[in-house]
Amino acid sequence: MSTADPSSTQVMPAADAAARKIRLERIELDILLGPDAGREVKLTLPSVKIGTASDNEVMLTDRTVSRHHAEIRMTQEGLLLSDLGSTNGTFLNGLRVKEAYLGAESVLALGSTEIRIGAGTEERPYEVARETQLGGLVGGTEPMRELYGLIKVVAPTPTTVLITGESGSGKEVVATTLHERSGRRGPLVVFDASVTDPEMVRNDLFGHIKGAFTGATGAREGAFRRADGGTLFIDEIGELPLELQPRLLRVLESREVSPVGSDQPVKVDVRVVAATHRNLEAMVQAGEFRADLYYRLSVICLRVPPLREIKADIPLLVQSFADKMGMSSRLTEDAERALLEYHWPGNVRELRNVLERAAVLCRSQEIRPEHLRLMDLGAASRPSTMGDTSAGSSAAVAQSPGELKAMERQMISDAMARNRNNKTAVARELGIPLSTLKRRITEYGL
Ligand SMILES: Nc1ncnc2c1ncn2[C@@H]1O[C@H](COP(=O)(O)OP(=O)(O)OP(=O)(O)O)[C@@H](O)[C@H]1O
Numbered sequence: 409m410s411t412a413d414p415s416s417t418q419v420m421p422a423a424d425a426a427a428r429k430i431r432l433e434r435i436e437l438d439i440l441l442g443p444d445a446g447r448e449v450k451l452t453l454p455s456v457k458i459g460t461a462s463d464n465e466v467m468l469t470d471r472t473v474s475r476h477h478a479e480i481r482m483t484q485e486g487l488l489l490s491d492l493g494s495t496n497g498t499f500l501n502g503l504r505v506k507e508a509y510l511g512a513e514s515v516l517a518l519g520s521t522e523i524r525i526g527a528g529t530e531e532r533p534y535e536v537a538r539e540t541q542l543g544g545l546v547g548g549t550e551p552m553r554e555l556y557g558l559i560k561v562v563a564p565t566p567t568t569v570l571i572t573g574e575s576g577s578g579k580e581v582v583a584t585t586l587h588e589r590s591g592r593r594g595p596l597v598v599f600d601a602s603v604t605d606p607e608m609v610r611n612d613l614f615g616h617i618k619g620a621f622t623g624a625t626g627a628r629e630g631a632f633r634r635a636d637g638g639t640l641f642i643d644e645i646g647e648l649p650l651e652l653q654p655r656l657l658r659v660l661e662s663r664e665v666s667p668v669g670s671d672q673p674v675k676v677d678v679r680v681v682a683a684t685h686r687n688l689e690a691m692v693q694a695g696e697f698r699a700d701l702y703y704r705l706s707v708i709c710l711r712v713p714p715l716r717e718i719k720a721d722i723p724l725l726v727q728s729f730a731d732k733m734g735m736s737s738r739l740t741e742d743a744e745r746a747l748l749e750y751h752w753p754g755n756v757r758e759l760r761n762v763l764e765r766a767a768v769l770c771r772s773q774e775i776r777p778e779h780l781r782l783m784d785l786g787a788a789s790r791p792s793t794m795g796d797t798s799a800g801s802s803a804a805v806a807q808s809p810g811e812l813k814a815m816e817r818q819m820i821s822d823a824m825a826r827n828r829n830n831k832t833a834v835a836r837e838l839g840i841p842l843s844t845l846k847r848r849i850t851e852y853g854l
Pocket residue numbers: 544545546547573574575576577578579580581582643685725756757760839840841
């Protein structure tokens with residue numbers, strides 16, 4: 409086994425810690441006239457409400473302004489101004505408007521207050537971190553340390569984050585780390601958008617009131633409200649049904665959620681982190697994902713590298729998993745070399761599973777290459793394969809792709825029987841995304 413010790417965070421040389429910059433979008437307000445004249449507000453938020461009530465992001469003292477007077481939202485087309493049903497109206501260049509896109513520098517008049525509004529960006533420096541571990545993430549290669557640097561800067565902001573990376577590469581660990589470092593006191597709620605039934609996704613995400621539809625005998629809070637004050641991690645966002653995407657966009661922009669069956673929106677303070685192993689940009693091109701939602705989600709994109717790009721981290725990861733498992737056996741040099749030569753289609757999850765299985769197979773002796781049972785699924789360039797043959801699998805090593813497929817089919821079929829056809833439970837047991845499981849079920853005609 410390697411001598412790397414991930415439990416004591418290692419520090420890389422300072423020369424490595426080059427400064428880089430990340431761009432955050434913001435809405436800028438400069439109050440020109442009225443009782444609050446002279447105030448400048450710059451907010452890295454997707455929307456800003458203006459009015460005299462204390463729950464507005466910009467609270468004015470002008471008595472001719474309504475409690476909730478106007479709202480400005482970042483959209484793909486630029487800043488969008490909406491009057492929120494104010495008594496005295498919202499004026500843009502002397503004209504009363506209900507809704508209008510703002511130019512580069514627009515001046516609004518609300519009551520006796522005038523505000524100059526603009527869209528700006530803020531560049532925040534970040535460093536390639538020097539640690540070899542951050543939260544639950546282990547790895548000291550430059551791509552991992554760059555990721556740590558970004559997480560540290562982005563975590564305490566309210567910005568929506570999109571995490572991309574192959575299945576098993578650690579996207580959920582990144583989301584958890586972002587939440588832990590956010591300083592948000594509410595919970596981290598994990599929501600899997602790849603559930604088969606779009607109605608279930610809608611009800612579980614946005615909640616519903618009692619009697620919203622046949623069978624709704626009680627009210628459901630929904631993931632957004634459960635995450636109030638905390639973080640909502642939407643996993644497999646690429647699987648979110650198209651018809652629900654405008655509804656999610658509206659919640660992200662307004663930070664209000666309307667439970668199904670209710671026209672009473674509820675204000676929520678939720679930081680959204682979404683993840684996908686799919687290429688959302690390509691999905692947008694193909695008309696499978698809405699461009700406006702993609703724009704809103706991808707304000708900050710964090711890419712988690714696949715394990716084959718950070719193979720130098722394998723010894724550190726092995727040590728970390730061995731410590732967690734309380735593993736006493738050591739890897740032979742040949743076994744270590746085999747781990748470094750393998751291409752890891754199932755990424756870190758596969759590495760963990762390979763080690764767990766090897767620990768059982770070697771019966772406390774040293775771990776040799778044959779205990780690792782590394783399987784070439786011919787998938788080096790194909791992301792999101794199952795990449796995991798441990799859970800309940802037979803110990804036989806298949807030789808051909810046909811045999812591998814038969815083995816995988818059997819594994820899924822056994823797990824389906826054990827879990828009474830509950831796909832979510834099967835996906836959890838096999839350690840694969842629900843979307844992958846569903847594809848395999850169709851492919852194998854199960
Ligand atoms: N850098 C890492 N350090 C330590 N553990 C890791 C790392 N990356 C992944 N893991 C472990 O690998 C497993 C899979 O990670 P995770 O669930 O975060 O992957 P994912 O990218 O969200 O996968 P999926 O797309 O299938 O949901 C977990 O047990 C996690 O703890």
